[in-house]
Amino acid sequence: MIFFTSDQHFGHEKVLEFDKRPFSSTEQMETEMIARWNRKVKQDDTVYILGDFIWKSDNAAELLRRLNGKKIILKGNHDKWLRKEENREGLEEIKDYDEIFVKLKDGTRRKCILCHYPIHFYNGHYRGSIMLYGHTHTTREEKLVRQYARWLNGLNCPVRMYNVGCMHWEYAPVTLDELLEEGQESAETYIKVLESYRDELFGWARESNCSGFDADMDLTRRRLDELLLCLQQNDMEKAVGYGDFLTELKEDVENRGEILEAIDGIMKMLSVL
Template identity: 35%
Template sequence: MDYFISDMHFGHEDRVKWDARPFKDAAEMFSVMRERWNARVREDDDVWIVGDFTYYGETDDENIRHYALNLNGRKHLIYGNHDDRIKNSPALQHLFCECVYEKYIERDGRKFFLAHYPMVEWYRRPQGCVLIYGHIHGSCDDGYDFMAAHRKDEAFNAGCMINGYVPVTFEELALNNESFRQQYISDKEK
């Protein structure tokens, strides 16, 4: 099974409050997310982490090892803007099946392009390839407005905060993105 998630920011105390995440602190966030993750993901599942596994300013190598080794599945990291510590450490990179800046995969007749940042165009988009991205978390800024208006059926936000803080299948990802978009439209109309 393939699962997708992004922007966990394990170890990042401020991210808990900035995103209004439902946790008292970063330790509780990891504990709850680990429990949910491991209840769903088996060791032979692939988890595509679309950036920002941790936060470079608040996590050391030992914490990164702890996070990675306590989560089930074959973890593939698509580098995000906060994954510098992993980018610069071959020892940490070995915790993942691969660490890349972007990735094209085909699964069950579907084409996916994985990149941390939302983008206007991507590899094989004209051939039906969908984009799975992160970075914007659950924010509704200009970037989200553009993606929701112009790429809603082609690009999907894997941010953990709109996906129940757990890796999700593509079908769940699409449903969660549509629910988030509908709530956003409803909130704007108020």
């Protein structure tokens, strides 16, 4: 099986605060991330590490030996530890960039472009290739990467990009199947929740027509209808324009946890949160 990951930053104390990582120290982070890695990855699996693996380590080779699988690293901007030959023990290959084919559970194969840095106009983006990257963590730059990707898709310039940074995937390597399923399943779940709320509003609107028309409720329902149509048609460029509406809607449903979660999920998809 093939896995992907990036930006572990082993030995980097400041990354704990930078990513708001759920560890009390670099020692705990190392122990826990190794455990999570080895629970998923077997010795005969292959892991592509898309950069910034180690910030500081007195024994990088020993750290690599503690991790299951064949490890191929694509260098990031913080991988100075690779300059020492003894630190490279345990690595199958060291690259700056790679293109591979990955077999999915359904038997189909997808071309993946691998680099530490996000590339929007990557090889094969018009032919269904997928860009896997790291580097941007959970920063403003990551938000911009997603916004630009949405904008390009709205212009019929297809791009599929996934940040494989460990902070996005429970601090463990992730498969391509997991990457593809996460985005699709989450979107479908959020849409179903908002469809249910729209139907709820429609029921209230019909009742209110008997005692007096509620213009605000009707406007909310119609705008929600428009947004859902954009999402169902994958018209993300138009859907982004509903960011302010979603912010207002959150205030209206502040005590409805499931709906709030769906709104936050949609806003993250649209990179307007």
